Amino acid sequence: MRLHKIDRDVGLFVITLLLLGGVALKFPDFITPRSLADLLDDTAILVLLALGQMLVLLTRAVDLSVAANLALTGMLVALLNQAHPGWGVLPVVILSPLIGALLGAFNGVLVWKLKIPSIVVTLGTLSVYRGAVYVASGGAWVNSNQMSESFLGFIRTQMLGLTVLSWLAVVGVILFALALRLSVTGRNFYAAGGNPGAATYAGIDVGWMQFLAFTASGAIAGLAGYLWVSRFAVAYTDVAQGFELQVIAACVIGGVSISGGVGTVAGVVLGALFLGIIKNALPLVGVSPFWQMAISGLVITIAVILNARGDHSSPRRILEEARP
Amino acid sequence: MTEAILTLESVTKSFAGVHALTHGALELRAGEVTALIGENGAGKSTLVKILTGVYRPDGGTIRLRGQPVAVTSAAHARSLGITAIHQEAVVFDDLTVAENIFIEDRPRTRLGAVDWALMATRSRAILKELESDLDPTTPMRQLSVAQKHLVQIARALSVDARVVIMDEPTAALSHREIEDLLAIVRRLRAEGRAILFISHKFDEIEAIADSYAVFRDGAAVGAGRLAQTSRDELVALMVGRPVGQVFPKTEAKIGPPVLEAQGLTRLPEFEGIDFTLRRGEILGIYGLVGSGRSEMARAIFGVSQLGAGHLLLDGQAVRFAHPGQAIKAGIAYVPEDRQSQGAVLTLPIFQNVTLARLGHYAKAGFLSGRKERKTASILAQAMQLKAASLDQNVEELSGGNQQKVVIAKWLATDPKVLILDEPTKGIDVGSKAAVHRFMGALVRQGLAILMISSELPEVMGMADRILVMRRGRSVGLFERATATPETIIRAATDA
Numbered sequence: 095m096r097l098h099k100i101d102r103d104v105g106l107f108v109i110t111l112l113l114l115g116g117v118a119l120k121f122p123d124f125i126t127p128r129s130l131a132d133l134l135d136d137t138a139i140l141v142l143l144a145l146g147q148m149l150v151l152l153t154r155a156v157d158l159s160v161a162a163n164l165a166l167t168g169m170l171v172a173l174l175n176q177a178h179p180g181w182g183v184l185p186v187v188i189l190s191p192l193i194g195a196l197l198g199a200f201n202g203v204l205v206w207k208l209k210i211p212s213i214v215v216t217l218g219t220l221s222v223y224r225g226a227v228y229v230a231s232g233g234a235w236v237n238s239n240q241m242s243e244s245f246l247g248f249i250r251t252q253m254l255g256l257t258v259l260s261w262l263a264v265v266g267v268i269l270f271a272l273a274l275r276l277s278v279t280g281r282n283f284y285a286a287g288g289n290p291g292a293a294t295y296a297g298i299d300v301g302w303m304q305f306l307a308f309t310a311s312g313a314i315a316g317l318a319g320y321l322w323v324s325r326f327a328v329a330y331t332d333v334a335q336g337f338e339l340q341v342i343a344a345c346v347i348g349g350v351s352i353s354g355g356v357g358t359v360a361g362v363v364l365g366a367l368f369l370g371i372i373k374n375a376l377p378l379v380g381v382s383p384f385w386q387m388a389i390s391g392l393v394i395t396i397a398v399i400l401n402a403r404g405d406h407s408s409p410r411r412i413l414e415e416a417r418p
Numbered sequence: 419m420t421e422a423i424l425t426l427e428s429v430t431k432s433f434a435g436v437h438a439l440t441h442g443a444l445e446l447r448a449g450e451v452t453a454l455i456g457e458n459g460a461g462k463s464t465l466v467k468i469l470t471g472v473y474r475p476d477g478g479t480i481r482l483r484g485q486p487v488a489v490t491s492a493a494h495a496r497s498l499g500i501t502a503i504h505q506e507a508v509v510f511d512d513l514t515v516a517e518n519i520f521i522e523d524r525p526r527t528r529l530g531a532v533d534w535a536l537m538a539t540r541s542r543a544i545l546k547e548l549e550s551d552l553d554p555t556t557p558m559r560q561l562s563v564a565q566k567h568l569v570q571i572a573r574a575l576s577v578d579a580r581v582v583i584m585d586e587p588t589a590a591l592s593h594r595e596i597e598d599l600l601a602i603v604r605r606l607r608a609e610g611r612a613i614l615f616i617s618h619k620f621d622e623i624e625a626i627a628d629s630y631a632v633f634r635d636g637a638a639v640g641a642g643r644l645a646q647t648s649r650d651e652l653v654a655l656m657v658g659r660p661v662g663q664v665f666p667k668t669e670a671k672i673g674p675p676v677l678e679a680q681g682l683t684r685l686p687e688f689e690g691i692d693f694t695l696r697r698g699e700i701l702g703i704y705g706l707v708g709s710g711r712s713e714m715a716r717a718i719f720g721v722s723q724l725g726a727g728h729l730l731l732d733g734q735a736v737r738f739a740h741p742g743q744a745i746k747a748g749i750a751y752v753p754e755d756r757q758s759q760g761a762v763l764t765l766p767i768f769q770n771v772t773l774a775r776l777g778h779y780a781k782a783g784f785l786s787g788r789k790e791r792k793t794a795s796i797l798a799q800a801m802q803l804k805a806a807s808l809d810q811n812v813e814e815l816s817g818g819n820q821q822k823v824v825i826a827k828w829l830a831t832d833p834k835v836l837i838l839d840e841p842t843k844g845i846d847v848g849s850k851a852a853v854h855r856f857m858g859a860l861v862r863q864g865l866a867i868l869m870i871s872s873e874l875p876e877v878m879g880m881a882d883r884i885l886v887m888r889r890g891r892s893v894g895l896f897e898r899a900t901a902t903p904e905t906i907i908r909a910a911t912d913a
C-alpha cells in the first residue's frame with residue numbers, strides 16, 4: 095500500500111528505536127522487559143484515544159472533547175461503582191463506552207446535521223462535559239477506598255506478562271488496523287477526508303462518516319474514562335485536564351494529516367509510544383519537569399512541519415495552476 | 419486613429435504542459451472600447467490574468483505606451499494604471515463602500531492614520547462622477563451585484579486607471595442595470611481611457627465596442643474595426659476550423675431510449691429542459707459558462723434536488739435523493755471540477771477506481787484487495803493509464819492520467835448512462851485522444867453518454883446530437899448531420 099507512507103512509518107520506528115537505545119545506553123534498566131511492559135501500560139490509554147482521534151482527523155475534523163468526555167464518563171462509572179460495589183466491573187466495562195459513544199454522537203450530530211465546524215463544536219462540548227463532571231460529583235472526589243476491588247483490579251490483572259490495560263490497547267490496535275485496511279467503512283473514512291467532494295459524488299455521505307468517527311472517538315474516550323480512573327485510582331473534576339492535546343499530538347507525530355485523508359494505525363501507535371518514551375525517559379535522564387513540556391512541544395512542532403511539507407506534493411499544485 | 423496604450427505581442431503561457439495561450443496579441447487604444455471575443459477556453463481569462471499580474475507570461479512582449487513592461491504583481495499592474503473588473507464582483511463584503519474603493523491606497527493623515535473624512539469625501543466625488551448617490555459608509559454586503567460592480571469601477575477611477583479590463587461585467591446584471599453600466603463605459607471612454615470589454619453578448623458588443631479581437635484555442639485569430647465587420651464574420655472567426663484535431667467518432671448502433679428528461683427545472687439554475695438519451699448515443703450539451711449545464715447534470719445525479727420535472731430511466735420514473743442512489747440505478751457522473759470532485763489524491767489508484775462501488779468488492783464487510791486490483795488493472799489497461807503501479811497515489815500522476823483514473827472509477831460502477839462534464843478540459847492532447855477513443859468504444863458496447871462540453875470541436879466531433887443551453891433554458895437540438903459550428907454558436911450566444 096501507500097509506499098511512501100510506509101517509509102514514513104519506518105522512519106518514525108527507527109527514530110523511536112534510536113530514542114530507546116539512546117536512553118538505554120545510560121540507563122540499561124529502561125529496556126528490560128519489565129520496564130517496557132510498564133511503558134506500554136503507561137501509554138495504553140494514549141494509544142487508544144489516539145486511534146479514535148485518528149478516525150476523526152481522517153474525516154477532516156478534530157475532537158477536542160475527548161479528555162472531558164473521559165473525565166465525565168470516568169466520574170459517572172466511578173459513582174456507579176461507589177453506589178453499587180457489589181455489581182462488579184462488568185457493568186462499568188459495558189457502560190463506559192456506551193456513555194462515551196453518546197457524548198461523541200452528540201458532537202457528531204452537530205457536525206453532521208448542523209454543519210458546525212468540529213473545532214467549534216468540540217471546544218463547546220469540552221467545557222460542557224467538563225462542567226458536567228462537577229455537576230455529577232458535586233465537586234467531590236471518588237477515592238480508591240470508595241472503589242470496589244474488581245473495579246481497581248481488572249485492568250491490573252496480568253495476562254501473558256502484560257496487564258489487561260495493555261492488552262486492551264493491543265486489541266484496539268489490531269481491530270483498527272484490520273477495519274481501516276479491509277472494511278468498506280474504513281476505506282470510506284479515508285475517502286471522505288481525502289476529498290470530500292469526490293467522496294460525495296461516489297455516493298459516500300461525508301457527514302455520516304464524520305458522525306461515525308465522532309461516535310467511535312467518544313466510545314473510546316468513555317472506555318478510557320474507566321481505564322484512567324481505575325489506573326490512577328481517583329476520579330475528580332480535573333482528571334486528564336488538557337490531555338486531548340497529547341492525543342492530537344500523538345496522531346500528528348504519527349503522520350496523520352490535519353487536513354484529512356492521510357494516516358496509518360502503525361504511525362499513530364508509534365506517535366503515542368514516542369510521546370510515552372519521552373515522558374518516561376526525560377525524568378530519568380534528569381531533565382527538569384519545566385523542560386519536559388517544552389521538549390515535547392518542540393517535537394510536536396517539528397512533526398507538524400514535516401507533515402505539512404509532505405502533505406502537498408507537487409502534482410496537486412500543478413493541477414491547481416492548470417485551471418486558467 | 420489614436421495611439422495604442424497597451425500592446426501585446428505573441429504572448430504565450432502554458433500550465434503543466436497544457437497551452438493556455440499560444441499567441442496572445444492585442445492592441446488597446448486610448449478612448450476606445452475593444453471587445454475581446456472567444457469561446458470558453460480560448461485564452462481570454464489567461465490573458466486578463468497576465469495583464470493584471472496574476473500570471474507571468476512564458477514569452478512575448480507587453481508594451482505600455484511603446485515601452486516593454488513586465489507586470490510582476492497585481493499591485494504592480496495597478497501602479498501601471500491597469501485594472502480589472504471581474505465577472506463575479508471581487509469585493510470585501512464586511513467593509514464599507516469607501517473602504518472598498520480605497521482598498522489599495524487609503525488616504526492618510528499627517529500622522530499616518532487613515533483619513534476617514536477625506537476617504538468619504540473622495541468616495542462621494544468619484545461616485546458622483548459615476549452618477550451614483552451611493553452612501554460611502556454603506557456596508558458592501560447590502561449592495562446589489564450591479565452596485566458592487568459600480569464600486570469596482572469607482573476603485574479603478576480612484577487610482578486613475580488608464581486601462582480598464584471588464585471581464586463579462588454584465589453576466590449577472592438585469593437589462594436595466596446593463597444599460598446603466600454601458601453608459602458608464604461610454605463615459606470612461608470619453609475620458610480617454612482604453613477599455614477591454616469581454617462579453618459573449620453580441621448586442622452589447624455592437625452597442626459599445628469600437629474594435630474587436632477574436633481569440634481561439636489560445637491564439638489571436640482576428641482583430642479590426644467593429645463597424646466594418648458583420649456578426650457572421652465574427653462567429654466564423656470564433657469557430658474557425660479545428661486544426662490538427664481528429665475525432666475518432668465511430669458509428670454505434672443507436673438503441674431504445676435509456677434516459678428521458680421531461681421539463682427538468684431547478685430555479686434559478688435551469689428550467690424546462692427536455693431530452694432523450696438513447697443506447698449507444700452520445701448526446702452533447704453545449705452552452706457557455708453559466709448556461710446551467712452542470713447544474714442540470716448535478717440535479718439528475720442527486721447531488722442537488724430537482725425542483726420540477728420528470729426523469730425516466732429505462733421507462734421508469736426515478737428521482738435520486740443522493741448520488742449513491744443514482745450510482746445503484748446505473749448512472750455515473752464524471753464531474754467537471756477534477757480537483758475537488760474527481761480523484762482522492764491521497765489514495766492509491768486502485769482504491770480510487772473502486773471507490774464508487776466499494777461494496778461490490780467486499781464480502782461480509784471485508785474488502786478483497788485482489789478483486790479491487792483486478793478491476794483496476796483491466797480498466798487501467800483499457801484507458802491506457804500511464805502509472806508505475808496501481809498502488810501509486812493518484813497525486814503522483816499527471817493531470818491527464820488523473821482524469822483517466824476518474825473515468826475508470828465511474829466505468830467500474832458498470833453504468834447504463836455516463837455523464838461526462840467537460841471530460842477533456844485542461845488535459846494534454848494525447849490523453850484527450852485516449853479519452854475520445856474510449857468514449858467511442860463505450861457507446862459501441864451500448865452505453866449512453868451525456869457529454870457536457872464547452873469545446874465546440876469536441877461537441878461537433880463526438881456527439882450524435884447536440885442540445886444547446888443558454889441561461890438555463892434549452893435553445894435548440896441539432897442533429898449531427900445538419901449542425902454547423904455557426905448555428906450552434908448562434909444558439910448558444912444570442913448572435
